[in-house]
Amino acid sequence: MIDMKKALxxxxxxxILFMSLIPFLWFVNTSLKSTVEITTIPPVLxxxxxLESYRSAIDEYNLLHFVRNSLIVASITTxxxxxxxxxxxxxxARLRFAYKGLFMxxxxxxxxxxxxxxxxxxxxxxQHLGWLNSYQGLIxxxxxxxxxLGVWILASFFKELPPELEAAARVDGCSHAQTLFRIIVxxxxxxxxxxxxxxxxxxxxxxxxxxxxxTQQDYQTLPVGIALFQGQYTMPWGEIAxxxxxxxxxxxxxxxxxxxxxISGLTAGAxxx
Amino acid sequence: MxxxxxxxxxxxxxxxxxxxxxxxxxxxxxxxLYSVYLSLHRIVLGLPSLGRPFIGLDNYRQLLGDGIALxxxxxxxxxxxxxxxxxxxxxxxxxLVIHQRFRGRGMVRxxxxxxxxxxxxxxxxxxxxxxxxxxxxxxxxxxxxxTGAYIAWLAHPATAFGAIVVADVWKTSSFAGxxxxxxxxxxxxxxxxxxxxxxxxxxxRFRKITLPLIKPAVLIALLFRTMDxxxxxxxxxxxxxxxxxxxxxxxxxxxxxxxxxxxxxGYGSTxxxxxxxISLIISLFYIRVMGMRLFREG
Numbered sequence: 001m002i003d004m005k006k007a008l009x010x011x012x013x014x015x016i017l018f019m020s021l022i023p024f025l026w027f028v029n030t031s032l033k034s035t036v037e038i039t040t041i042p043p044v045l046x047x048x049x050x051l052e053s054y055r056s057a058i059d060e061y062n063l064l065h066f067v068r069n070s071l072i073v074a075s076i077t078t079x080x081x082x083x084x085x086x087x088x089x090x091x092x093a094r095l096r097f098a099y100k101g102l103f104m105x106x107x108x109x110x111x112x113x114x115x116x117x118x119x120x121x122x123x124x125x126x127q128h129l130g131w132l133n134s135y136q137g138l139i140x141x142x143x144x145x146x147x148x149l150g151v152w153i154l155a156s157f158f159k160e161l162p163p164e165l166e167a168a169a170r171v172d173g174c175s176h177a178q179t180l181f182r183i184i185v186x187x188x189x190x191x192x193x194x195x196x197x198x199x200x201x202x203x204x205x206x207x208x209x210x211x212x213x214x215t216q217q218d219y220q221t222l223p224v225g226i227a228l229f230q231g232q233y234t235m236p237w238g239e240i241a242x243x244x245x246x247x248x249x250x251x252x253x254x255x256x257x258x259x260x261x262x263i264s265g266l267t268a269g270a271x272x273x
Numbered sequence: 274m275x276x277x278x279x280x281x282x283x284x285x286x287x288x289x290x291x292x293x294x295x296x297x298x299x300x301x302x303x304x305x306l307y308s309v310y311l312s313l314h315r316i317v318l319g320l321p322s323l324g325r326p327f328i329g330l331d332n333y334r335q336l337l338g339d340g341i342a343l344x345x346x347x348x349x350x351x352x353x354x355x356x357x358x359x360x361x362x363x364x365x366x367x368x369l370v371i372h373q374r375f376r377g378r379g380m381v382r383x384x385x386x387x388x389x390x391x392x393x394x395x396x397x398x399x400x401x402x403x404x405x406x407x408x409x410x411x412x413x414x415x416x417x418x419x420t421g422a423y424i425a426w427l428a429h430p431a432t433a434f435g436a437i438v439v440a441d442v443w444k445t446s447s448f449a450g451x452x453x454x455x456x457x458x459x460x461x462x463x464x465x466x467x468x469x470x471x472x473x474x475x476x477x478r479f480r481k482i483t484l485p486l487i488k489p490a491v492l493i494a495l496l497f498r499t500m501d502x503x504x505x506x507x508x509x510x511x512x513x514x515x516x517x518x519x520x521x522x523x524x525x526x527x528x529x530x531x532x533x534x535x536x537x538x539g540y541g542s543t544x545x546x547x548x549x550x551i552s553l554i555i556s557l558f559y560i561r562v563m564g565m566r567l568f569r570e571g
Contacts, residue, residue, distance in 0.1 A: 012370045013381055020385045023443065026410060027399045039408050041418055084292045091289040095282055103290070110301045112497075112556060114504035116528040117549035120311060120542050121304035123533075144300040147293050176285045205392035207507045208525075212533060223394040227511050237402055244395040251390040259383035266448065267455035 024248070031241035038237050053238030054246075061236070062217065063243050066225035069214075070247070072135055073221055074203035077142040081199045082192060084143070085150030090180050092151065093158035094166070111148035115208045123212055133216045141209050146199045153198065156268040157191030158184060194265035197258055201251060222247040305549060311542035318536030325539070332543040342544065344519055345527040348434070352523060353502040356441045360498050361491065363442065364449025368487075371450070372457045385447040393444065397511035400440035401427065404512075427513055430520030437508045437521055445501070449494040456490020457483070489563070496559040503552055524548050 030038055031054070033047040057063040091097065092104065122141055123132070131137035161184065169179045185192065207223040214220045220228075226247065229240045255262060312332050316325045336342055371382055388396065403410050406425035416422040426432045460483065468478045506525045509515055515522035515530070528548060532541030 006375070009370055009373045009375055012366065013375065016367060016370065017381060017384050019443070020388055020447065023399055023403060024387060024391060024396075027395075027402065030402065041408060041413060041420055043408065043410060043413055084296070087289040088293040091286050095286040095289070097283065097286040097290070106297065106302070107293075109553070109556065110297055112500040113305075113552050114525050114548045115506070116504070116525045116532075117308060117545045117552075118301060118304035119529070120532050120538055120545060121307035122300060124307070124538075125300075125304070140296075141300055144296045147296060151293065176281070201390060205394075207392070207394050207510075208529075211510075212529075223392050223507075226392075226398060227394045227507075237405075240398050241402070244398055248391050248395055251392075252387055255386040255390045256380075256383045259379060259386060262386060263382065263451055263454075266451055 027241045028245050030237060031245045033238060035238060053242040056236070057239040057242040057246075061229060061239055061243065062225070063246060065217075066220060066222045066243070067246065069135075069219055070204055070222040073138050073142065073210075074200050076135070076139050077146060077203040078196050078200045080139070081143050081146045081150045082196050084147060085154050085195060085199075086185060086192065087180070088147070088151045089154030090158055090184060092155040094163075107148040107151060110144065111152075115145075119208070119212060122209070126213060132213055133219045135219070138210060138213050138219075138221070141213070142203050142206065145206075145209075146202050149202065150195045150199055153195040153265050153268045154188070154191055157188050157194075161187060190261065194258075194261040194268075197254060197262060198265050201254070204247075204251070308542045308545045308549070311539055312546050314539045316537075316539040318538055320536075328539075332540050335540060336543050336547060341519055341522065342524075342527060345522045345524050348519075348521065349503060349505070349523045349525075352434075352438065352441075352505060353499055355438050356445075356502045357495060357498045359438075359442045360446045360449045361453075361494060363446040364451075364453050364494060365491070367447060367450030368453035368457055369483075372454055385450065388444045389447050391444065393507035394511055396444050397440060397508045400436065400443070401512045404436050428517055430517055433513050433517060433521050437505070437512055440508055440512065441502065441505065445498065449498055452494040452497065453487055453490050456487040459490075460486045492559070492563050496556070496563070499555060499559070500552060503555065504548075 029045075029047065032049050032051070033044060034050050034052060037044040037047050054063075092100065097103075126132050126137045129137075131140075165183055165187070166179050169183045174182065205223060206221075207227065210221045210224045211227070214224055217225075222243070226240060226243050229236055229243065313327060313329060314325045315323065315328050315331070317323055367385060371378065371385070375381075391399075404426040406412065406423055406428065407420075409423075409426070411426065412420075412423040415424075424432065426436050464482050464486075465478055468482060473481065504525050505523050506529065509521055509523055509526045510529075513521040515526050524544065525548065528541055528544035531537045531544060535541075
């Protein structure tokens, strides 16, 4: 009986693994094929292996340029969002202030409403500021959209710390601000790191605002680049697969190294209430 | 002394909250109000000579008679229902399985996070390639080398819609699964032991213990998935561009096209406001069902 249950679990696990990984591995496989191999029927399972698509994606489609833009936008977004989330999250976790429920509710609304409901005005504001096609033009909306995520994770992390820590720090004469930055933040390094990973992934993957704001190739991020790859006569599938692999490999590495943190971050506060 | 302490806490709280309030106010709430303002005007980008006349509710009247908008609304709702249904169902299976103890569980959990971590644009291109009419893996899996039988999945309304549903379910079921898993982990083992001693069958234990106790987690997964499916955009942009014949056109894509491809800033904003109101209604509904769980303090 127990063995049957075990067998069933392993079987379902295998199906889940297969479904989760095979489609993407097939795309990685495609990125290593020659143009002829990509269009062959029956499909080539083991390509001879060529980096031709990567070379072409770099030389003809500016792949490294997109990577650079994505790195700049995602890193700055992450740093700023985390700094603001630390202070906001702390206030929510530990301080009393009026309309706290309303404040948290509005954060939740910001994180969930469809982007189109603010797209036109955000575009106009950025146009007025002359910030369309600029890094800050994309970073600022990204900070706004990732703040709820960062605040939510950090607030739930701060709540888990024993309040006696702060009481002790206060007795020792620390001010509010000193307590936060000298005691709480160092102790919350794992939570800060978790929030940072999730914010980075969000900013690295975001497409809608990047598409609106970055209309010139010079400033476009990877998702925009990959979505707009166009060949002259045929779809450049090899190049698309190569660029997709490049944009995804860092994320896959993060997922395998930080699996526990990511899962705890995704479910932070959501279930424990 | 006590009063001044309390006052100092208030000042400190205000200082801590100011930066996030500023961002959210300027780049989220003000734009929503600005959308309402724009929706009451006729504004066409590229035709500045028209000015920006105030036209009251004309745009809203136009929206009610706009067949494509209503079709997009219907598509969006069908998309939300089907994807959320399958995602919760698969998520439940995933959660129940990865909650078990087995060798390599950590690696399996990481592996199912892969679809979640992949940029949607990338998974969309990937599925577009798998559904390709000439050398897609799906056609080969179904028809082998009989290329004459190959189906152009993304060129027919029903199959194109099915394709974006499949791509979405593939990418986000694991997220639903993780939320439900978090709920499962809160159930104390003693409950199962006690039920076992009382002679409850595995099915009874699942029905009477597991299901009722993971209900809050399932509701939260439902909320997140519904709201996220409602704003589907990347998939449609990359895989179908709303076609064929608007069969995969969804509200967010339609609004984008009106504002940014056609320059109809006024009418497009009407769609923005409409979308915002619907999503607000959906989230209020969920919050009511959940009894404000999310906002409970402490």
